Amino acid sequence: MPGLVVRASRSFRFVFLIPLFSLVLAGCGYNNIPTYEEQAKAKWSDVLNQYQRRSDLIPNLVETVKGFAKQESSVLEAVTSARATATSVKVDANTMTDPETFKKFQEAQAQLSGSLGRLLAISENYPELKSNQNYLALQSQLEGTENRIAVARHDYIEAVRVYNTELKTFPGWLWARLFYSSSKPLEEFTVADSVKTVPAVRF
Numbered sequence: 001m002p003g004l005v006v007r008a009s010r011s012f013r014f015v016f017l018i019p020l021f022s023l024v025l026a027g028c029g030y031n032n033i034p035t036y037e038e039q040a041k042a043k044w045s046d047v048l049n050q051y052q053r054r055s056d057l058i059p060n061l062v063e064t065v066k067g068f069a070k071q072e073s074s075v076l077e078a079v080t081s082a083r084a085t086a087t088s089v090k091v092d093a094n095t096m097t098d099p100e101t102f103k104k105f106q107e108a109q110a111q112l113s114g115s116l117g118r119l120l121a122i123s124e125n126y127p128e129l130k131s132n133q134n135y136l137a138l139q140s141q142l143e144g145t146e147n148r149i150a151v152a153r154h155d156y157i158e159a160v161r162v163y164n165t166e167l168k169t170f171p172g173w174l175w176a177r178l179f180y181s182s183s184k185p186l187e188e189f190t191v192a193d194s195v196k197t198v199p200a201v202r203f
Contacts, residue, residue, distance in 0.1 A: 029171055033180045036163035040186055041093050043156040050149040051086070051109060057145065058083050058116070061138045065119060068129035072122050075115075082108070082115040102187035116142070153189060160186045 062076050086108040095101045120139070123130050130136075164185045166172035176183055 029166070030175055030179070032166050032172060033163075033175055033183055036159070036166050037183060037186075040156065040159040040163045041096070043152070043159040044091075044093075044096060046152040047149070047156050048091075050145060050152045054112075054142065054145045054149065055083055055087055057138060057142055061119070061135075061142065064132065064135045064138060065122070065129065068126050068132065068135075069122060075118050075122055079112075079115040079119050082112040086112040096186045097184040099187055103190070106189060157188055160188050164188075 058079060062079055065072065066076055089101070089105045089108045091098075091102055091105045120142075123135070167176050167183065167185055
């Protein structure tokens with residue numbers, strides 16, 4: 001009988017210690033790494049959604065400009081080509097830690113931004129295009145999308161900073177070594193500010 005009491009007492013202590021130990025781990029930041037990683041991935045999804053929104057606007061914009069400025073074929077072709085390249089480079093949750101893929105993605109999007117800037121600039125030479133309601137609507141949508149891209153990109157950069165810092169600092173680096181060895185630093189935007197400038201949209 002005393003043996004049963006001792007075993008029951010040990011079982012009770014064990015059951016009691018499990019949630020207590022879990023609370024201690026949570027308080028020490030045990031869950032920070034997966035939490036911050038998921039937050040960064042969610043922010044990256046926002047970035048991709050906004051880039052996709054921009055990509056979807058481009059064909060209509062090109063067709064509208066073409067209707068008023070067919071002679072600007074080189075600019076129109078450059079935008080179409082840059083869009084094709086940008087949409088072909090994919091960075092998903094599995095490649096967010098790959099520097100080479102991430103760099104290609106950034107360069108492709110920066111090239112598209114530059115081409116769009118040149119496309120928008122030619123409207124200054126075509127008064128009828130500048131006053132076309134469809135063109136003005138597309139300009140407005142593009143401007144809003146570029147602003148949302150900038151915000152989404154900023155939010156992603158901040159989320160990655162928090163996550164990567166957690167992997168490098170105590171106690172995060174300890175949890176990473178013990179329990180999250182597969183968690184790797186995520187890539188950040190490194191394209192020069194000069195090529196990340198939002199295309200100017202003039203009304």
